[in-house]
Amino acid sequence: MSAESNHWSSYWESGSITSLPQDFQDNYDGEIGAFWESQFESLNSNSIILDLCTGNGAIALLAQSFSLKFQKEFNVIGVDAATINTAAIVKNKPHLSELLNRVNFISNCRVEDIDLTSESVDLITSQYGIEYCDWKLVAERVFDLLKPNGEFAFISHAQSTDIRKTMCEEQRQYMFLNELKIFTLVNSYYNHKKSFGLTLKKLKSAETKLQLAQKSISSQLYASVLQFLQYILQLDKARMTTEKRQIVSFCEQHVFAYKRLEDILNVSEKIASVPNWYQVFESAGLSLIASGDVLQGGLHKAGVYYQFKKKDDR
Numbered sequence: 575m576s577a578e579s580n581h582w583s584s585y586w587e588s589g590s591i592t593s594l595p596q597d598f599q600d601n602y603d604g605e606i607g608a609f610w611e612s613q614f615e616s617l618n619s620n621s622i623i624l625d626l627c628t629g630n631g632a633i634a635l636l637a638q639s640f641s642l643k644f645q646k647e648f649n650v651i652g653v654d655a656a657t658i659n660t661a662a663i664v665k666n667k668p669h670l671s672e673l674l675n676r677v678n679f680i681s682n683c684r685v686e687d688i689d690l691t692s693e694s695v696d697l698i699t700s701q702y703g704i705e706y707c708d709w710k711l712v713a714e715r716v717f718d719l720l721k722p723n724g725e726f727a728f729i730s731h732a733q734s735t736d737i738r739k740t741m742c743e744e745q746r747q748y749m750f751l752n753e754l755k756i757f758t759l760v761n762s763y764y765n766h767k768k769s770f771g772l773t774l775k776k777l778k779s780a781e782t783k784l785q786l787a788q789k790s791i792s793s794q795l796y797a798s799v800l801q802f803l804q805y806i807l808q809l810d811k812a813r814m815t816t817e818k819r820q821i822v823s824f825c826e827q828h829v830f831a832y833k834r835l836e837d838i839l840n841v842s843e844k845i846a847s848v849p850n851w852y853q854v855f856e857s858a859g860l861s862l863i864a865s866g867d868v869l870q871g872g873l874h875k876a877g878v879y880y881q882f883k884k885k886d887d888r
């Protein structure tokens with residue numbers, strides 16, 4: 575597992591199926607689910623589907639579910655740079671065990687480095703994924719892997735979604751927590767860089783500031799960190815040692831959550847600054863067949879879809 579993927583690996587280890595668990599608990603449904611079904615409909619039996627930046631395999635699982643329902647015998651591969659542990663998914667969602675066994679996960683692998691046979695894939699998919707990669711390298715890889723007449727469909731993050739607004743607010747809250755240095759203080763204590771007394775004094779002062787902030791915005795994130803602080807502040811030195819694993823893990827989870835937020839927001843900004851970024855796939859030789867907004871619940875813009883074809887010019 576590369577250090578740059580740790581924040582995603584840690585998330586997928588929690589067993590969530592999608593990267594938006596509040597909105598999609600079991601898997602993408604509604605308009606997003608319908609978009610993916612429409613991509614699978616035109617495929618023949620035994621088709622090969624490759625899902626890029628698959629995470630815990632949301633789209634790969636939708637493909638296998640469709641395949642089972644319509645006896646299509648799809649062969650589905652999911653690739654991600656992070657570590658994907660199917661045992662952790664099954665622990666969280668036991669009912670998905672059979673479907674998961676039907677997906678061939680290639681984890682700890684950047685899409686740019688996929689080592690599969692040229693012209694071997696019928697459909698390449700990606701949900702909130704491809705935009706995180708090196709666009710030019712990935713476009714070349716996608717073109718090479720697709721069979722002639724094969725298709726590439728993806729949904730990317732969209733600008734100005736409600737999801738994005740919520741994330742920006744969460745980012746502001748994390749920035750305030752960073753200013754308070756709560757997680758850094760705890761780490762410095764365990765790394766023997768700060769004394770017990772000084773650490774508690776600084777954490778106490780952070781607690782006071784966080785309580786004040788909580789009064790003005792009432793945030794779930796602040797509430798959970800306040801609860802954590804109140805817990806730590808009543809521990810003695812010996813208990814700080816026995817409870818080390820849970821305390822460090824709490825801090826690590828938040829540091830990773832902040833990194834994921836930054837990833838998502840940075841990517842959204844990158845797309846916004848190059849609105850025609852998808853043309854990189856045309857430059858690599860693919861033809862754009864369709865694109866448009868994906869609304870969720872008929873109202874909220876959840877993403878932008880693109881469909882490309884590798885036209886058979888032979």
Ligand SMILES: C[S@@+](CC[C@H](N)C(=O)[O-])C[C@H]1O[C@@H](n2cnc3c(N)ncnc32)[C@H](O)[C@@H]1O
Nearest residue numbers: 582592593627628629654655656684685701706
């Ligand atoms: C927002 S998540 C989306 C995951 C999944 N498609 C979903 O919708 O639930 C983005 C994923 O892209 C992966 N990723 C980022 N850059 C990558 C790369 N260059 N190659 C492979 N995976 C990458 C991350 O590890 C993460 O799992």
